[in-house]
Amino acid sequence: MDNAKLDHEKTVETAKAKDKDNERQYGAGYKLIGKNYQTPDLYAKVTGQAKYAEDFRAEGMLFCKLLLSPMPHARVKRIHSDAALAMPGIKAILTANDLPAPADTLTDNGTVIKASKWGERGLTNEPVYQGEPILAVAAIDELTAAEAIEKIQIDFEPLPFVVDPLDTLRPGGPNPRTDGNVWTRRAGQNPGPPEVTELKWTKADFADEKHGRLPMGKAPDEWSYGDVDSGFKNAALVLDETFVTPDTSHQTLETRSAMAYWQNGKVYIYTGTQSTAQTLPAIARWLNISPDNVVFISEYTGGGFGSKITGGVSMIIPALLAKKTNAPVMMRISREEETFIGRARPSFQGRMKVGFSKEGRITALDMFVICDNGPYDAVGDAPSSGRIVSLLYQPQSMRWRGVTVLTNTPPRSAQSSPGGLQGIVIIEPIIAKAARKLRVDQVAIRRVNCPEGKAPFGPAVQGKRQYATSAFLKEALDRGAEQFKWSERVTRTPKRMGTKVRGVGVSLSCYVGGTIGFDGLLVITPDGRVVFQSGIGNLGTESVIDVHRAGAEVLGVPWERCDVVWGNTTKNLPFTCVSGGSQTTHAMTRAAYATAMDAKKKLQEIAAKKLGGKPEQYEVANERVFRKGGGPGMTLAQAAKYAIRLGGVYDGHEAPADLHKLTKASVAALAGQGLVAAAKDNYPRDGSTFSYVASFAEVEVDVETGKYYIVDFLASADVGTVIHPRALGGQVLGRSVLGIGHAIGQKWVFDPHYGEMVSKRFHHNKPPTILDVPVDMQWTALDIPDPETPVGARGVGEPPVAGGCASILNALSDALGDEIFQRAPVNADTILTSFEAGRPTQRPLTAHI
Amino acid sequence: MKQETLSSTLRYKLGLTGTKLGCDRAECGSCTVLIDDVPYYACSVLTHTVRGRKVVTIEGLAKADGTLHPVQQGVIDEQGFQCAFCMPGFIMSTVGYLKTNPNPTRQELAQGISGNLCRCQDYDKILTAMMRGAENLRRSNLG
Numbered sequence: 001m002d003n004a005k006l007d008h009e010k011t012v013e014t015a016k017a018k019d020k021d022n023e024r025q026y027g028a029g030y031k032l033i034g035k036n037y038q039t040p041d042l043y044a045k046v047t048g049q050a051k052y053a054e055d056f057r058a059e060g061m062l063f064c065k066l067l068l069s070p071m072p073h074a075r076v077k078r079i080h081s082d083a084a085l086a087m088p089g090i091k092a093i094l095t096a097n098d099l100p101a102p103a104d105t106l107t108d109n110g111t112v113i114k115a116s117k118w119g120e121r122g123l124t125n126e127p128v129y130q131g132e133p134i135l136a137v138a139a140i141d142e143l144t145a146a147e148a149i150e151k152i153q154i155d156f157e158p159l160p161f162v163v164d165p166l167d168t169l170r171p172g173g174p175n176p177r178t179d180g181n182v183w184t185r186r187a188g189q190n191p192g193p194p195e196v197t198e199l200k201w202t203k204a205d206f207a208d209e210k211h212g213r214l215p216m217g218k219a220p221d222e223w224s225y226g227d228v229d230s231g232f233k234n235a236a237l238v239l240d241e242t243f244v245t246p247d248t249s250h251q252t253l254e255t256r257s258a259m260a261y262w263q264n265g266k267v268y269i270y271t272g273t274q275s276t277a278q279t280l281p282a283i284a285r286w287l288n289i290s291p292d293n294v295v296f297i298s299e300y301t302g303g304g305f306g307s308k309i310t311g312g313v314s315m316i317i318p319a320l321l322a323k324k325t326n327a328p329v330m331m332r333i334s335r336e337e338e339t340f341i342g343r344a345r346p347s348f349q350g351r352m353k354v355g356f357s358k359e360g361r362i363t364a365l366d367m368f369v370i371c372d373n374g375p376y377d378a379v380g381d382a383p384s385s386g387r388i389v390s391l392l393y394q395p396q397s398m399r400w401r402g403v404t405v406l407t408n409t410p411p412r413s414a415q416s417s418p419g420g421l422q423g424i425v426i427i428e429p430i431i432a433k434a435a436r437k438l439r440v441d442q443v444a445i446r447r448v449n450c451p452e453g454k455a456p457f458g459p460a461v462q463g464k465r466q467y468a469t470s471a472f473l474k475e476a477l478d479r480g481a482e483q484f485k486w487s488e489r490v491t492r493t494p495k496r497m498g499t500k501v502r503g504v505g506v507s508l509s510c511y512v513g514g515t516i517g518f519d520g521l522l523v524i525t526p527d528g529r530v531v532f533q534s535g536i537g538n539l540g541t542e543s544v545i546d547v548h549r550a551g552a553e554v555l556g557v558p559w560e561r562c563d564v565v566w567g568n569t570t571k572n573l574p575f576t577c578v579s580g581g582s583q584t585t586h587a588m589t590r591a592a593y594a595t596a597m598d599a600k601k602k603l604q605e606i607a608a609k610k611l612g613g614k615p616e617q618y619e620v621a622n623e624r625v626f627r628k629g630g631g632p633g634m635t636l637a638q639a640a641k642y643a644i645r646l647g648g649v650y651d652g653h654e655a656p657a658d659l660h661k662l663t664k665a666s667v668a669a670l671a672g673q674g675l676v677a678a679a680k681d682n683y684p685r686d687g688s689t690f691s692y693v694a695s696f697a698e699v700e701v702d703v704e705t706g707k708y709y710i711v712d713f714l715a716s717a718d719v720g721t722v723i724h725p726r727a728l729g730g731q732v733l734g735r736s737v738l739g740i741g742h743a744i745g746q747k748w749v750f751d752p753h754y755g756e757m758v759s760k761r762f763h764h765n766k767p768p769t770i771l772d773v774p775v776d777m778q779w780t781a782l783d784i785p786d787p788e789t790p791v792g793a794r795g796v797g798e799p800p801v802a803g804g805c806a807s808i809l810n811a812l813s814d815a816l817g818d819e820i821f822q823r824a825p826v827n828a829d830t831i832l833t834s835f836e837a838g839r840p841t842q843r844p845l846t847a848h849i
Numbered sequence: 850m851k852q853e854t855l856s857s858t859l860r861y862k863l864g865l866t867g868t869k870l871g872c873d874r875a876e877c878g879s880c881t882v883l884i885d886d887v888p889y890y891a892c893s894v895l896t897h898t899v900r901g902r903k904v905v906t907i908e909g910l911a912k913a914d915g916t917l918h919p920v921q922q923g924v925i926d927e928q929g930f931q932c933a934f935c936m937p938g939f940i941m942s943t944v945g946y947l948k949t950n951p952n953p954t955r956q957e958l959a960q961g962i963s964g965n966l967c968r969c970q971d972y973d974k975i976l977t978a979m980m981r982g983a984e985n986l987r988r989s990n991l992g
Contacts, residue, residue, distance in 0.1 A: 045930065303931075539931075761876060768970060
């Protein structure tokens with residue numbers, strides 16, 4: 001091909017790529033909502049000027065290194081640190097004995113939640129996982145601190161440990177904590193926080209194990225609805241399958257490094273979190289000091305995915321060392337340290353018995369899950385898996401049982417679609433298998449089980465089941481099937497060409513898509529600019545900026561006349577939701593809308609006071625407030641100046657009573673600087689908010705080598721009104737690839753004999769690279785507003801994740817049959833050995849292999 | 850400092866913190882810089898080995914008047930990347946790769962920058978932004 005022709009083709013390809021997210025016009029009738037724009041943080045990012053935690057420096061800054069436990073469970077008998085302390089350049093050693101007592105939590109309604117005695121504290125004398133920090137050293141540079149760590153000797157008393165949840169449930173099995181192995185809640189109306197208790201199953205409970213089926217002993221948590229027994233009796237097909245999902249570290253590319261110093265009794269902490277406003281009280285609680293004495297700076301955060309929702313271990317250690325040394329301390333967390341202290345998604349060992357009608361409708365579902373919790377606070381993955389599965393497939397009857405088991409493996413936390421991913425990834429291959437057995441199309445079997453409208457979920461509470469605000473998943477499934485050319489792909493022959501076999505898969509997916517009740521705050525300045533105060537974390541999703549476009553839209557202000565303030569708790573931020581669980585876009589567009597409506601009302605009142613008439617005779621648009629139908633008016637700048645003269649509610653000297661105390665303090669600090677608008681989101685909502693995705697994938701497997709490629713991928717999203725198409729596309733496909741990682745390679749591996757992790761680095765635990773995904777992935781969104789929220793927007797972070805994983809698994813079983821794998825990820829050697837043997841060759845029940 | 854790496858010199862002695870450390874050990878590509886126009890992981894290059902050679906970091910791409918490099922402009926044009934911690938590395942790898950292949954297909958460019966990891970997994974949008982950057986660069990070289 002000549003060069004000119006090649007150039008033309010490449011230009012066409014580039015142009016096509018650019019227009020991918022412009023194929024559909026989002027935001028009909030809006031000026032800002034649904035339109036692409038350049039976020040104000042992008043220039044700093046692209047030039048390297050954006051400051052992440054480890055980019056901050058302070059005069060006289062020391063460096064800190066951690067000493068990590070080499071054992072999965074042990075008691076520290078004695079620390080020999082004299083040789084280290086004698087080294088030049090060593091400033092201090094911090095041990096668990098230097099930590100403040102764990103603080104109780106005082107909720108906003110005045111309830112005291114007692115600090116848990118099982119909670120993580122940052123440093124410890126009884127490490128409960130390999131890699132848990134025991135002490136920290138501060139020195140003049142990082143190398144000196146690292147050399148000092150090498151000189152410290154610790155006498156340990158090894159304690160019993162467990163890395164596989166089933167091992168601790170066996171009769172006489174070891175306990176991961178000295179006082180138990182499972183998280184349980186007390187029965188009754190007021191169960192209080194969960195407690196660690198001991199649970200052992202009987203030998204008879206383990207009878208199923210030798211058949212490769214998950215044993216199901218006593219489960220502390222259980223619920224059900226409908227008549228499950230009749231559901232199975234009336235089913236045309238009943239499948240009973242065991243499936244294991246992987247532990248996956250969040251592995252944010254920016255490790256959780258932090259720098260801290262103290263000034264005039266206040267601690268200043270520089271780090272990355274997902275949530276700016278809400279991290280402040282978390283740090284205060286960890287340090288057991290008043291939130292008034294914490295200043296928190298987090299301008300740019302290098303990824304979170306649920307692992308940096310608020311404060312934690314990594315912020316407390318440099319803060320306490322800074323206090324001890326009276327100098328700034330930087331703690332740079334290495335990749336290997338990040339693997340230990342950086343959080344991960346808990347694996348599930350799950351079993352489901354599912355009854356299907358001949359059309360594929362789920363008549364009964366019996367779900368049992370064991371969640372590998374790690375050693376610390378109870379994660380909510382097990383209960384959330386049951387609720388999500390009940391919503392997504394609307395079983396006519398269902399029983400859910402769950403056990404949250406502690407192990408001596410690194411701590412877990414929420415990871416994008418916590419519990420949702422595990423539950424969906426366990427049931428989806430069963431639905432794919434059922435469709436093949438019933439000879440029903442894979443899209444059709446999902447369509448018949450799809451939630452619709454105010455779809456119910458979970459068990460009945462006081463006789464009534466909860467329900468969703470809305471669900472348009474059927475429409476998303478239909479649009480996805482059409483755009484993916486599903487019908488053409490499934491009928492295409494031959495499936496096999498030489499050693500290559502093609503398979504197609506589809507999956508449903510959903511997760512919580514928003515909360516309510518938070519505050520917004522903005523100032524119209526005397527020079528006529530609109531300044532939005534954003535307490536959202538800047539973790540890359542751009543919701544920190546995007547949600548305020550809804551406010552600008554209400555006020556009719558061009559985006560060029562708006563500013564957004566974020567990333568620093570001294571900058572007067574409002575009470576904001578945590579940026580996790582896909583809450584933000586929903587919760588904070590509501591707050592932004594409420595605040596803009598407050599500003600509009602104040603502008604109308606000011607105009608009426610100044611120019612006569614009634615407030616409702618004025619309208620706000622084009623940076624002015626003016627008499628409807630023509631007549632007198634004033635600019636926003638003039639109105640802001642007049643607001644300052646009026647004082648009171650107009651310039652922030654008075655604030656609405658229902659605002660959170662954090663917002664009230666920020667309003668007071670901004671008082672007199674212009675027209676100050678602040679409001680709590682008090683809009684009603686009927687139902688719980690969820691977002692939905694239908695995911696489609698095609699794979700090509702080489703049965704000679706077991707290697708496979710993802711040929712095409714499409715995610716079709718029902719996430720309400722689209723706010724910022726490019727950011728949405730980044731989330732829909734980015735979170736899909738996070739899920740794909742669970743299907744194609746990411747996992748933890750432990751040496752069960754020593755409890756030692758052997759998958760500490762990227763090249764061991766294999767997060768997807770750019771070569772693992774198709775070069776041209778596709779996404780689309782319905783853009784149907786949710787009827788229960790003012791702008792109609794829902795969150796999107798979690799919902800695509802499970803679909804990414806399960807669509808790949810289903811495409812693999814379409815290519816290879818149902819007897820290949822019983823766990824994820826599925827790698828080449830599994831395919832090769834199982835395909836040859838004609839049965840799954842992986843041990844289905846062993847954890848961390 | 851003993852065994853001082855280029856990333857350490859850049860970040861802690863020269864204050865050029867645009868070069869990021871994501872893994873310390875040549876796994877993630879966040880610290881990619883150009884040495885005599887070739888992309889290298891700065892975490893795995895000893896500083897003394899670059900004596901007399903030309904090192905370009907993310908801070909050195911834009912012109913003194915603030916005009917962005919065409920590849921940086923590609924990111925602006927497409928709102929590429931999410932958290933952007935990996936972005937300096939990806940941009941340096943792309944700039945280096947385009948010196949050998951100024952007119953790549955998406956597949957070729959993906960191969961060219963496959964030594965860089967993005968944990969937000971925003972690969973599709975990154976590739977679109979880098980393709981736009983390549984096009985911007987071709988245009989600027991013409992004009």
